[in-house]
Amino acid sequence: MTFTIAEAAQRTGLTAHTLRYYERDGLLLDVVDRAPSGHRRYTEDDVTWITMLTRLRATGMPIREVRTYADLVRGGDGNERERLELLLTHREKVLADLEEVRAHLEAIDTKIELYRSRLARPARRRSA
Amino acid sequence: MTFTIAEAAQRTGLTAHTLRYYERDGLLLDVVDRAPSGHRRYTEDDVTWITMLTRLRATGMPIREVRTYADLVRGGDGNERERLELLLTHREKVLADLEEVRAHLEAIDTKIELYRSRLARPARRRSA
DNA sequence: GCTTGACTTGGAGCGCACTCGAAGTCGGAG
């Protein structure tokens, strides 16, 4: 079972443009198979890998670093420790980001409460 | 008590360049005061407002929308409900983002556990 | 046989948010 680029796009939530861009940019593990017509045919494994890419991207990993990770995986067995390191480092960054956003959101919530209480009072301006 | 641009930068975590850029871009409530020399002098209120901007930015609000918010505040009393709406809408987006990142991180954590258990086993390749 | 539409390539273009550079002004220290 293989997928056209449109099907792969639909399954990964990316566009066909982005899929080609990722491939050009070395983010995929190897060159995608082709139909006799020259059209790309994505395997289940391709889609699984690309899904992992989207997770890394969605959590803020820069494309440069995703490529580093892809390079390691492409390198085959023997560098699992490096891969793990990379993922753990990323994990820490994500947790720090989450915490930072959470803290900012809390301050924004305070502002929201301020507006709420201001609006709860009847307007005093021009109340004649 | 007022601050030079360098002091305001230090207090808000932005650069002097960015502070000028924000002002040019209409993100501040009004034109910053000047010393007789022409140098900017930021008030406490300016710094408080800019801090709010950094919170909106840090939670992913685009500059365009921050400007919309600034325009409302600059508009004075009477549009508090609109401001509240804007903040509430933003809040929902941030919560959705947080949840999405959290979910992706969970999948990455699974991958991390996979590497961990793989590394826990002694290597079998070329074990001769 | 013709049309339609999904695909191909290489390269250009875009939106966002800064970030920097050049050239000039000003106040205060030595």
Next chain:
DNA sequence: CTCCGACTTCGAGTGCGCTCCAAGTCAAGC
């Protein structure tokens, strides 16, 4: 009086991550 460093403006440049375009190919349906 001279120098230094912090500031000023305007406009150009940068990095990231796509996003799109033009021109061409191919398979399938009518």
